[in-house]
Amino acid sequence: MFSQASHNSRLAAVAPLAGSAGLSARVQELINDLRPDHADLLTALHRIQHEYGYVPPEAVPLLAGQFNTTPAIVFGTIDFYSEVRTAPPAEEVVEWCSGPACLLKGSLRIRRALEAELGCGMNEATGDGRWELRLVQCDGTCHLAPLLRHRGRYLGPLSTSEAIRFARALKGPAQAAPAPEPPGEPGT
Amino acid sequence: MSTYGELRRAADAAWAPLANPPRALIKVGVATCSRAVGAEETLAAVRAEVAARGLEADVMLTGCWGLCYAEPIVEIHPPQADRQAPVLYQRVTADKVPALLDQAFTGPGVSAEYTLAVVGEQGLAGVPPLAALDFFRIQVRRLMANCGVTDPENIDHYIARGGYEGLSKALTLGPERVIKELLDSGLWGRGGAAFPTGRKWDFLRGSARKPKYMICNADEGDPGSFVNRNLMESDPHLIVEGMIIGGLATEADYGYIYIRDEYPLPVARMRRAIEQAREKGLLGKDILGSGEAGPTGGGFAFDLEVVRGAGSYVCGEETGLIASLEDRRGMPKIRPPFPAQAGVFAQPSNVNNVESYANAPLVLRHGADWWSNVGSENHKGTKMFSLSGQVQRAGVLEAPLGTKMSDVVMVAGGGPPEGRRLKAVQPGGPLSGIIPASDVDIPLEPEPFRERGMFMGSGGLVVIDDSNCILDLCIYFEWFAEDESCGRCTTCFAGTRRMLEILRRISSGRGRAADLELIRLLGEIARNANCVHGQAAPTAVMSMFRFFDDELQEHLVRRRCPAKACRGLIRYEVARQSERLPLAEEICPTRAVVHENGSYRIDQEKCVRCDACREQAPYAIAVVDEFGP
Structure with missing residues (x-):
C-alpha cells in the first residue's frame, strides 16, 4: 500500500485540464463529504453522473485525491461498471433490454431492426450524436417483454414493426433514412 | 427511548383506520412493474377524481401483490356501512379511473369490467376471492404478507402488523439464543448457495475483531429474477429488521445494503425505511431502549446504509x-x-441475500416451530419465485419449498400462451441451467437441481416454449457470462468467449463435428475458475448437451433451426404475392423488400431477418431454412 504522502505527490503531477476549473470546483463540491474506506466511491460516481450525465475525465484525479488512491485505480473502477459512462450520452438514448424474457419474445429481431433503422450498433451513437442504442439489463418488468425504454418510459410488449415505427417517429419526418448497410456478424 | 410496546400502540392507532376504514379507501399499488405501466399516473388520477367529485374516500399508496400481469392494480374498500369486502381491480390505467369510480361509487358498487378478485374469504357477485385465483391458490404468503397491503413508505403500517416484534424478542433472548432459534428453524441462505443462515451468523459472532459488518446482497443481477426487488419496494422494513436482528446476533456494528443500479425504486424505499427506523430508535444507539452499548453497557447499537451498485x-x-x-x-x-x-475492509463480515434476512424477523416473531411448519421434509419455510418468459401470468409469488415446479409454472403462471407447448424452464439465473419440460414436476428444493448438474438459484423462473430455440438461449447465457466475467481467470473470461464463438458458429451453419468435444472440454476447464461465475458459466450449455441433444444435432448436422430463431439458418422469402406486401416494403428498415416488374422479392444481401415484413404480410412472407429442408 502507498503512504498518504506518496499519493499526494503522484496526484500533483496530474494537471487539471485547461478550461475546466468550473467543472473541477463543482465535482469537488459534490464529493467533499465522502471518505475513503466507507463504501463511498460508488456514491461519488452516481452523484457526478447525475449532474453531468457521465463521469468527465477531469473528475478522475479529484476522485483519486478524495479517496486516497491513484487515478489509475479510480479509472479502473469506473471502467469496470457498465452503468458508469465516460462519455456524454446522445440526445436520445433508446434502451434495449437484453434479458431472457425479452429474448424469448423476439428482442433480437427488434435489435437488428433498430440498428438498421437508427444507423448505429448496440452501445454506439450515431455520428451526429443524436441517437444512441444502449444495452440494459433486465429490471424485472418482464410482463412488458420485449421492451424498450426511452426517457424513463417503458414501451412494450413491442412487435418489430412497432419498434421500427417508434424509431422513425424519434427521427422525425426530416430524417428519412437512406438504406443503411446491414450489420455483419449477428451479435447477441 | 421508546419501548416496543409504545411504538406498537402508536402504530396501531395509525393503522386501525386503514385496516377497518370508517369511510371508503382506495389503494393504488406503485412498484417498479406497475410504474412501468403507469401506476403513478393512476394514483394521480384517483387523487384528482376523488377531489373533483368530493368523494368521501381516502387514497393510499401500497406496494405490489406480485400480480405483474394485472398491473396497475387498484383496491377499493367500500364505506364500512356497506359491509362489503374490498375488491381488487386490474389493468386500471389512468384513463380508466373515471369509469371505475363511476361504477364502484355511484353504480352497482362493483365495477364488473375491471374486477380481478375480492380481498377476503368469500367471493362477491361472481368475483372470486383472491385465494381462489390460480396465481394465488398454490401460495403461502409469509414474507409477502404485507405486499400490496401496507404502505411501504410508512413504518407504522409495518409495526402494526407485527413488525419489529421479532427484534424486540431478539433483544430479550440475546445473541446465543437468537442464533439457536435460527438454527432450529432450518433457514438456509436464499441467494443460491443454500448455506444455513444460523451457522453463518455463528461464524461472525465467533470473530473477535471489531468493527464487524452485516452486508445485505441486494444485487439481484440474475436477469429474469425480481423477487428481491418486489420485497424491497413492497415491504422494506422486513429486510431492515432482519439486518438489525443479524447485527444483534453477531454483535456487528454496521450494515450495508448493496442494491443494483437497475433498481432505483428499491434504493429509494430502503433508504426511506432506514431513516424511519432511525427516527423510531430502531437503529442507532440504545436500540429500543436497550441502554448504552459498549464495554460496560449491555445495550445494542447498530446502523445501516444503502450502497447503490453500478x-x-x-x-x-x-x-x-x-x-x-x-x-x-x-x-x-x-x-x-x-x-x-476478513470481509469488507478486511474486517469480519457476513453476507446474506435479501430473502435470508427477511426470514429472520418471522423466525423470531413466531418461533422456529411455526416458521418450519411449511416446506418439504428436508427444506423448511417458503421461497419467493418470479415468473417470466413464455407464461400467461408473469409475476412474483411465494410458495413452500418443495412445491412442484409445475404448480408454479403451469398453475400459477398458466403455462405458455394458448396453443404452445412447454419446452423448458430456466430455474434461477443464467448460470443455473435449463430444466426440460419432462422434468417440470420436480420439487423446488436444491437436490433435484443438483442431481441434474444444475442449481436452483435465487428463484427467477423463466419459461421457455416450443417457439424458442435452446441453442439461441444458450448463446444468450454464454454471452451474458462472457460479458459479465470480471476478467481475472483465463478459464472464465477466455473460456466463455471461446465457447460463445463455437456456439455462434454452430448457430450460423458453420459448425464442425469436432465442436461438441471442444465445448465439452471448455465446460470441464471452466470448473477450475476461482469463483462460481466461471465455474457455473457452462451449466446451461451442459444442460443442452444432456437434455436437448436432438436440437443441437439438428443445428450442427442438418444446419437447421427447428424453432426458426437462429438468424444464420433462416431466410425470409416472398411465398406468394399479396396486397399487404406494400406494407412490408414500407416497414423494412433495410429496404430489402424489393418491388420489381410488378412483383415483390426479398434482397437477401440486405435482409437482417428482423421479421417486420412478416408481421405486416404474414401470408405472403415465409421463413424458410437457409440450407434447405
Whole structure:
C-alpha cells in the first residue's frame, strides 16, 4: 500500500485540464463529504453522473485525491461498471433490454431492426450524436417483454414493426433514412 | 427511548383506520412493474377524481401483490356501512379511473369490467376471492404478507402488523439464543448457495475483531429474477429488521445494503425505511431502549446504509460485492479467507441475500416451530419465485419449498400462451441451467437441481416454449457470462468467449463435428475458475448437451433451426404475392423488400431477418431454412 504522502505527490503531477476549473470546483463540491474506506466511491460516481450525465475525465484525479488512491485505480473502477459512462450520452438514448424474457419474445429481431433503422450498433451513437442504442439489463418488468425504454418510459410488449415505427417517429419526418448497410456478424 | 410496546400502540392507532376504514379507501399499488405501466399516473388520477367529485374516500399508496400481469392494480374498500369486502381491480390505467369510480361509487358498487378478485374469504357477485385465483391458490404468503397491503413508505403500517416484534424478542433472548432459534428453524441462505443462515451468523459472532459488518446482497443481477426487488419496494422494513436482528446476533456494528443500479425504486424505499427506523430508535444507539452499548453497557447499537451498485453482475458474488464496497473493481477473490474472517475492509463480515434476512424477523416473531411448519421434509419455510418468459401470468409469488415446479409454472403462471407447448424452464439465473419440460414436476428444493448438474438459484423462473430455440438461449447465457466475467481467470473470461464463438458458429451453419468435444472440454476447464461465475458459466450449455441433444444435432448436422430463431439458418422469402406486401416494403428498415416488374422479392444481401415484413404480410412472407429442408 502507498503512504498518504506518496499519493499526494503522484496526484500533483496530474494537471487539471485547461478550461475546466468550473467543472473541477463543482465535482469537488459534490464529493467533499465522502471518505475513503466507507463504501463511498460508488456514491461519488452516481452523484457526478447525475449532474453531468457521465463521469468527465477531469473528475478522475479529484476522485483519486478524495479517496486516497491513484487515478489509475479510480479509472479502473469506473471502467469496470457498465452503468458508469465516460462519455456524454446522445440526445436520445433508446434502451434495449437484453434479458431472457425479452429474448424469448423476439428482442433480437427488434435489435437488428433498430440498428438498421437508427444507423448505429448496440452501445454506439450515431455520428451526429443524436441517437444512441444502449444495452440494459433486465429490471424485472418482464410482463412488458420485449421492451424498450426511452426517457424513463417503458414501451412494450413491442412487435418489430412497432419498434421500427417508434424509431422513425424519434427521427422525425426530416430524417428519412437512406438504406443503411446491414450489420455483419449477428451479435447477441 | 421508546419501548416496543409504545411504538406498537402508536402504530396501531395509525393503522386501525386503514385496516377497518370508517369511510371508503382506495389503494393504488406503485412498484417498479406497475410504474412501468403507469401506476403513478393512476394514483394521480384517483387523487384528482376523488377531489373533483368530493368523494368521501381516502387514497393510499401500497406496494405490489406480485400480480405483474394485472398491473396497475387498484383496491377499493367500500364505506364500512356497506359491509362489503374490498375488491381488487386490474389493468386500471389512468384513463380508466373515471369509469371505475363511476361504477364502484355511484353504480352497482362493483365495477364488473375491471374486477380481478375480492380481498377476503368469500367471493362477491361472481368475483372470486383472491385465494381462489390460480396465481394465488398454490401460495403461502409469509414474507409477502404485507405486499400490496401496507404502505411501504410508512413504518407504522409495518409495526402494526407485527413488525419489529421479532427484534424486540431478539433483544430479550440475546445473541446465543437468537442464533439457536435460527438454527432450529432450518433457514438456509436464499441467494443460491443454500448455506444455513444460523451457522453463518455463528461464524461472525465467533470473530473477535471489531468493527464487524452485516452486508445485505441486494444485487439481484440474475436477469429474469425480481423477487428481491418486489420485497424491497413492497415491504422494506422486513429486510431492515432482519439486518438489525443479524447485527444483534453477531454483535456487528454496521450494515450495508448493496442494491443494483437497475433498481432505483428499491434504493429509494430502503433508504426511506432506514431513516424511519432511525427516527423510531430502531437503529442507532440504545436500540429500543436497550441502554448504552459498549464495554460496560449491555445495550445494542447498530446502523445501516444503502450502497447503490453500478451495473456489474459479479458484484452479486459475495467477494465481488465486498470488493465493490471497498471502492475497487468488483472482482471476486479466492476464499478463504471467508468474509467472517476478513470481509469488507478486511474486517469480519457476513453476507446474506435479501430473502435470508427477511426470514429472520418471522423466525423470531413466531418461533422456529411455526416458521418450519411449511416446506418439504428436508427444506423448511417458503421461497419467493418470479415468473417470466413464455407464461400467461408473469409475476412474483411465494410458495413452500418443495412445491412442484409445475404448480408454479403451469398453475400459477398458466403455462405458455394458448396453443404452445412447454419446452423448458430456466430455474434461477443464467448460470443455473435449463430444466426440460419432462422434468417440470420436480420439487423446488436444491437436490433435484443438483442431481441434474444444475442449481436452483435465487428463484427467477423463466419459461421457455416450443417457439424458442435452446441453442439461441444458450448463446444468450454464454454471452451474458462472457460479458459479465470480471476478467481475472483465463478459464472464465477466455473460456466463455471461446465457447460463445463455437456456439455462434454452430448457430450460423458453420459448425464442425469436432465442436461438441471442444465445448465439452471448455465446460470441464471452466470448473477450475476461482469463483462460481466461471465455474457455473457452462451449466446451461451442459444442460443442452444432456437434455436437448436432438436440437443441437439438428443445428450442427442438418444446419437447421427447428424453432426458426437462429438468424444464420433462416431466410425470409416472398411465398406468394399479396396486397399487404406494400406494407412490408414500407416497414423494412433495410429496404430489402424489393418491388420489381410488378412483383415483390426479398434482397437477401440486405435482409437482417428482423421479421417486420412478416408481421405486416404474414401470408405472403415465409421463413424458410437457409440450407434447405
